[in-house]
Amino acid sequence: MSTPIQIVPGTSTPKKPPPAQKEDSMLLQKELINGNYHELATAREMNRKVSATFVPGNLNELLMCFDFARSLPETNALQNGMRKKSGKMIMDAERDGHSEDVCTYVKADLGMMLQGQVGPTGEALPTPDVLLLSYTGCFTFMKWFELIRQKYDCETVMLHVPYQGDGRISKNMRDYVLKQLKEKVIPTLEKVSGVKFDIDRLRQYMKESVKAEEDLVWTLQSAKHKPSPIDGYFGAVYYIGPIFTAFRGTPEATKFYSVLRKEIEQRIREGKGPVTPEGEHPGEKYRLVVEGPPNWTSFREFWKMFYDEGAVVVASTYAKVGGVYDFGFRHDPDHPLESLAEYCLGCYTNLNFPQRIDMICKYLDEYQADGLLINSIKSCNSFSAGQLLILREVERRTGKPAAFIESDLVDPRYFSAANIKNRLESYFQMVKQKRAAGMGAKPAGHAPMPPIVPAPTAH
């Protein structure tokens, strides 16, 4: 069932967009996220301590063991981006001395602080009591919390998660993370919260996590159906919201994923495609795999470009940024701390290049996709540096066409709708040509068609 709701109009959009179509699960998701913002806004009056942490390597169940209200600066930035508020925040941070070259999530967060720390929903967010720097797959996180610490002057605890440079998790890496959890992270969280750590409480939360993880994986893998009942990139943003943020391990998340699953089961029975903000999908013409995060400032416009062409994203790497569950990992209530370590080490951006390429090739095969699209994000070197090699390798190995577009996370100055649309149109034409030529099933020794990439830039 779908219910029309009004999307908050953008300040830079001249015309009000028509009401966006959303499924019930999307409304429930919004309710959860907004509820968390309210919880944060009222944390002080409720005498609760506040933590801040990141999405990849998010130790939500552990934070809940200490009764923290939980803030995630990345989601604050993206929510502000979707609400068209991030542009000014970024410019404010740049005026305050931050380079135009660096991550716009960081600058949106710092800009929000400069503007009085008013959160995306309009309620003031509290200063965190602890910054849990679970530093997974991105060096910028480390500098981000150092920057915030300079301003907030609050307790900061680092969880250094080593990178899978050799494409595997060694015992040494696992032991290192585990030791930090036991000897650094937990004692700090105990000290800040005044709550003693109870491992059985952690186990209990993890039992809930597993239920939600099962349903999330089922949901993401439902895109193997033809037509796909979901969009595994734009739609998946809603699906991953609760589990990647403050809700993994809660009964609310379990309920959300159960509702979502029922909704999708119904869509499969009815042979329907995904619901998009423009309405029911007009019919699946192209099935794509997407690598890289979405642009948030023009999220709906970006999605509409796919909708207009009849394209559905059947799998995306971004939907694995807060945890790779579809290859079997689940949080383990019997080994809770060990599984937290394993979880952090396994997040998508902590995988090395050969692993990332293998994953994408597997998706192209298993989801019977027509090709790969890379949305390369200026802000995010962790994702973006080297993506042009990913593109070449995937084309070489699968024979399927790939394309490359560029945008940014939350900086509206780096979303060029006309350029992206042109490139997407060329790409879809190429996919069509490949189909007509009966190509694309296997590399078969012949040279692949040249990928759609930006012209090399002299540097």
Add this chain to the structure above:
Amino acid sequence: MNTREIIARCEHLFEDLRFGAVKEWKAAKPGRKAIGYMPIYVPREIIHAAGMLPVGIFGGGDQLEVIQGDAYYQSYICRIPRSTLELGLTGRLDCLDGMLFPSICDVIRNLSGMWQIMFKDKYVKYFDVPQNYDDAIGGEFYVHEMQQLREDLGKLAGKEISDEQLRASIAVYNENRKAVRELYAYRAQEPWQAPTSELYLVLRAGCVLPPEEHTQVVRAYLAAARTEERPRRDNARVVLSGSFCEQPPLSLIKSIEMSGCYVVDEDFQLIQSWLLDEVPVSGDPLEELSKAFLHRSISTSSKYDERKEDKGKFLLKQIKDRGAEGVVFAAASFCDPALLERPMLQGILAQHKIPYTAFKYSENTGQMAPIREQAGTFADSIKLWSAA
């Protein structure tokens, strides 16, 4: 040899992007191997103990035309990975038997995986270092990582690396670091006698020469510089900060000096001064290397500062110890670690009323007039303030 002759040799080594010195070293004895490393830090002692030559790869500089490397990177990525790839793709790094990619930023981290794919016949390792500085936590992790490297290189060399070999290599690098420390101290004392544009070349020679030979070069330069009389100018004494990975072109260093600044400290070649004092040659060698890394190494933006009050401490010490009057922040364009760190350091300098200026460059920056203008104005303003 006089300084001119020494510098001419170092400049030749610096400009040789075919790595002739490495090839010569390998050719001198059959079976020798060389291992490249990127900025900012790897324990070179382990490579040396394996009987191999550690080779510092700091990009292609301003003399290399990057053609193929550009095809792998978007315009918003710094230049060092593209020029390093260019070096690899044009066969200039064929003399290397392996490459180490230290934990410095996401770009270099990802380059390690690209290298695995593109140069399959080479040994490639992403070398992680701990951001936790407890011996029992980060230290243990780091010892294991070094042990893994030791085993890998032992296999490549065809024989295990013994503790004795490691201790001997630690002693060689202790000597090298001692010589480098003396050179740094002398430069700070009499910067007109040992200008940074020369010191830089002397240090860069350490990227391709065996450490024993490099130590001799450093000492020879130091001895020669002490004996030569050079004119002393009324320059401002500055620390240059933020150039630890992608290197500025040599002409940029010269431009800063010509504009009226004596660069009395910088972070160009951190690997050569990373460990602040002698590593004991007794005891377990890997544990000693670990302790030196955890407790007696320099601070830079790729390293986590455990406490808020640690931020900027190292820079303030550099300023104090070297008698600097200001700081020039020179970071490579799109260098996340340096550019994210910079506002924090600037805030601390402002609190201490230490003047600073900032600009960006890339390794092939060609236009020096704006840099000269900015650095010159900065030097003038320091002189004016100090006179006031």
